[in-house]
Amino acid sequence: MSDSNINRITRLKRDANAEISCEDNLKFMRRLPDESMNLIVTSPPYNIGKPYEKRTSQDKYLEDQSACIAEAVRLLAHNGSICWQVGNHVDNGQIFPLDIILYPLFRNHGLQLRNRIVWTFGHGLHCQRRFSGRHETILWLTKSDDYTFNLDPIRVPSKYPNKKHFKGPNKGELSSNPLGKNPSDVWDIPNVKSNHVEKTDHPCQFPIGLVERLVLALTNEGESVLDPYLGVGSSAIAALKHNRNAYGCDLNKDYIDIAWERIHQLRAGTLRTRPMNKPVYDPEAK
Numbered sequence: 001m002s003d004s005n006i007n008r009i010t011r012l013k014r015d016a017n018a019e020i021s022c023e024d025n026l027k028f029m030r031r032l033p034d035e036s037m038n039l040i041v042t043s044p045p046y047n048i049g050k051p052y053e054k055r056t057s058q059d060k061y062l063e064d065q066s067a068c069i070a071e072a073v074r075l076l077a078h079n080g081s082i083c084w085q086v087g088n089h090v091d092n093g094q095i096f097p098l099d100i101i102l103y104p105l106f107r108n109h110g111l112q113l114r115n116r117i118v119w120t121f122g123h124g125l126h127c128q129r130r131f132s133g134r135h136e137t138i139l140w141l142t143k144s145d146d147y148t149f150n151l152d153p154i155r156v157p158s159k160y161p162n163k164k165h166f167k168g169p170n171k172g173e174l175s176s177n178p179l180g181k182n183p184s185d186v187w188d189i190p191n192v193k194s195n196h197v198e199k200t201d202h203p204c205q206f207p208i209g210l211v212e213r214l215v216l217a218l219t220n221e222g223e224s225v226l227d228p229y230l231g232v233g234s235s236a237i238a239a240l241k242h243n244r245n246a247y248g249c250d251l252n253k254d255y256i257d258i259a260w261e262r263i264h265q266l267r268a269g270t271l272r273t274r275p276m277n278k279p280v281y282d283p284e285a286k
């Protein structure tokens, strides 16, 4: 692509399939129609004093989460999914797992938990008085039993793809699905630290591959994905990359500017992302 084309694309202010805004999420969500989102995937602040949040009382934090979750439930399509990705609130060395704390808020709206996905990763703080935290979770909840779940696009390679049935009516035939296996509810995906290809100025961004798996499994092409705590737009990138519509907002203008820049790079074919199912580097592997 010529330089002039790249400049033209990176100067775009809008994208036909993305509605992204710098504003408070309640204000943004209240403008959207009931049941208009097929997937709402997000990672809210944990109330631990990160640069993008003001530490507050746990009561006020829960009140804010409760208001955002209520809006998310209103926006969720009948066959849609909510994925709320969280770690721990930490106070004075004591941890408070946010999935346990927030789960009742979803249940109060009648949502049904389908998986509690454990996301494991290799990097983080080295703790001195407890084991270093190397996992967070994703609560995947649906509004009804009639929910979208596409397994084939997210299958991962089987460990023994050539294994055959050794007895019975299928003796001699392959015993595993040639398209691969279910990725399970434990996902080992590197978190975005300084040497990650997707690293931006955001301190806690999603790896795009993590959201891609949710987008592909829980929505179909042409459907809509919302992230009410959008950060630098990783969920929007995952949605647009797979021909879904992206909605999202963040209070921080710098993050929204980066989100738009990444979308324009995606459209120009210049955005670098870590492939969704790339195995984690193991220096000891033979």
Ligand SMILES: C[S@@+](CC[C@H](N)C(=O)[O-])C[C@H]1O[C@@H](n2cnc3c(N)ncnc32)[C@H](O)[C@@H]1O
Pocket (backbone or CB within 6 Å): 023, 024, 025, 026, 042, 043, 044, 045, 052, 053, 202, 204, 205, 206, 207, 228, 229, 230, 231, 232, 233, 234, 235, 249, 250, 251, 252, 255
């Ligand atoms: C954990 S980060 C999400 C990062 C995001 N997953 C990404 O990949 O970049 C939480 C984000 O929520 C934003 N935020 C906090 N309160 C908000 C609110 N009331 N409305 C919109 N965004 C908010 C913060 O600015 C921060 O970027």
